[in-house]
Amino acid sequence: MELLPHLAHQALFGALAAAGFGVLFNFGLRALPWCAAAGALALAVRTLGQDMAWSLEGATFAAAMVTSCAVSFLHRRLGPACNAVALAGCIPMVPGAFLGQALLGLFALTVPNAPEPSALLTDAAISMIRVIFTLGAIGAGLAIPAQLLKNQDF
Amino acid sequence: MNETDAPIDPVVVRHRALERYATTALRAGRMMMESGASVSVVHRGITMIAKGFGAETVGLRSGYASIAMTLHAEGNTITRMLQVGRLGVNHRLDLAVRALCSRAARENMSVEAVEAELDRLARETPRHSAWLTALAVGLACASFGRLLGIDWAAFGPVWAAGAVGQYLRHHLMHRGVNVFLVAGAIAFIAATLGGLGAWLLGSATTQLAMMASILLLVPGVPSTNAQTDIMDGYPTMGSARAVWVLMVMIFASVGVWCAQVLLGMGG
Numbered sequence: 001m002e003l004l005p006h007l008a009h010q011a012l013f014g015a016l017a018a019a020g021f022g023v024l025f026n027f028g029l030r031a032l033p034w035c036a037a038a039g040a041l042a043l044a045v046r047t048l049g050q051d052m053a054w055s056l057e058g059a060t061f062a063a064a065m066v067t068s069c070a071v072s073f074l075h076r077r078l079g080p081a082c083n084a085v086a087l088a089g090c091i092p093m094v095p096g097a098f099l100g101q102a103l104l105g106l107f108a109l110t111v112p113n114a115p116e117p118s119a120l121l122t123d124a125a126i127s128m129i130r131v132i133f134t135l136g137a138i139g140a141g142l143a144i145p146a147q148l149l150k151n152q153d154f
Numbered sequence: 155m156n157e158t159d160a161p162i163d164p165v166v167v168r169h170r171a172l173e174r175y176a177t178t179a180l181r182a183g184r185m186m187m188e189s190g191a192s193v194s195v196v197h198r199g200i201t202m203i204a205k206g207f208g209a210e211t212v213g214l215r216s217g218y219a220s221i222a223m224t225l226h227a228e229g230n231t232i233t234r235m236l237q238v239g240r241l242g243v244n245h246r247l248d249l250a251v252r253a254l255c256s257r258a259a260r261e262n263m264s265v266e267a268v269e270a271e272l273d274r275l276a277r278e279t280p281r282h283s284a285w286l287t288a289l290a291v292g293l294a295c296a297s298f299g300r301l302l303g304i305d306w307a308a309f310g311p312v313w314a315a316g317a318v319g320q321y322l323r324h325h326l327m328h329r330g331v332n333v334f335l336v337a338g339a340i341a342f343i344a345a346t347l348g349g350l351g352a353w354l355l356g357s358a359t360t361q362l363a364m365m366a367s368i369l370l371l372v373p374g375v376p377s378t379n380a381q382t383d384i385m386d387g388y389p390t391m392g393s394a395r396a397v398w399v400l401m402v403m404i405f406a407s408v409g410v411w412c413a414q415v416l417l418g419m420g421g
Contacts, residue, residue, distance in 0.1 A: 136381070143385055
């Protein structure tokens with residue numbers, strides 16, 4: 001019963017984050033709703049995946065794949081912009097906060113007499129590994145459909 | 155016989171024409187590269203323009219700060235290199251230059267026409283205003299924050315902190331301040347504002363709010379471009395982009411760490 005409100009929440013804020021970054025990336029006003037839709041789709045798929053107990057990395061890969069496939073089917077409408085729209089939709093899944101936490105964890109290790117340094121190092125290493133795999137999942141998830149469906153860049 | 159009466163060497167004339175072809179095609183490539191295109195797209199665009207001019211073979215090499223090109227036509231070969239500026243993201247300009255590349259290849263446009271069109275695109279391609287971008291980026295940071303788990307009390311402060319951070323970043327970058335120093339400074343300011351605002355409004359997620367406030371600095375497009383370049387067979391450029399992403403995040407993390415120390419929230 002709580003799935004739908006949670007799904008709607010994640011999709012809404014995924015859409016807002018993607019559209020906000022779309023403005024930063026200078027997408028035209030007509031393309032911004034597509035960025036928002038791609039962001040909503042990506043976050044909805046990732047949330048569904050995580051609710052089915054998939055790992056963050058697996059759910060992110062599925063979300064990037066679905067988003068890339070969806071915009072590929074809109075290729076006639078979007079033209080060469082379709083790959084960029086898919087990328088903007090996946091921006092809310094970029095694990096920037098994880099990367100920040102990993103680096104802050106490494107800084108904390110440099111404090112004289114850091115408490116429980118092995119725990120700090122383990123936490124930082126786990127965060128960094130998750131960043132690498134999540135970024136890899138986004139990149140592979142976006143690239144595979146674009147390559148297989150031969151999306152035109154020009 | 156003075157200098158002006160000397161016969162013009164046809165090889166020199168052909169070289170000058172080739173040089174202009176190379177410079178124009180490289181300029182289009184530079185605009186795409188600076189607008190966030192991957193290396194393979196940049197190379198294909200440059201090749202389309204050069205072939206449209208009549209080049210028979212085109213060789214290209216892209217580094218992080220330059221593009222080099224060798225053109226061959228009618229028995230003459232020339233190699234030229236063009237410096238590339240700061241790599242950003244400008245979707246509309248990128249798309250417009252790609253469209254020009256297609257047109258140049260399809261319609262065999264003259265070098266003068268392509269040059270004029272590149273000038274027009276650089277001058278006239280619209281950009282969103284700084285204040286609208288700041289508001290949108292602030293909203294994106296706050297939305298990121300909700301995805302990370304900040305409470306509603308922190309939403310407004312993160313929005314405001316992200317917007318202020320983006321507005322300051324825009325002006326600092328236009329003044330030519332080093333991109334890594336900008337990342338550190340903006341992270342410090344945005345994290346301090348976001349954290350302080352969230353704390354004052356009674357948020358229970360102040361630490362997360364500080365992190366969400368700096369998410370405007372996360373280089374999402376360069377990090378995916380790094381992978382795309384490596385997958386497309388350009389590991390040197392992909393690695394350079396990845397190192398750049400890591401450096402930006404290190405400076406941003408130092409900024410957050412300083413903000414945490416200032417607000418007495420760890421560090």
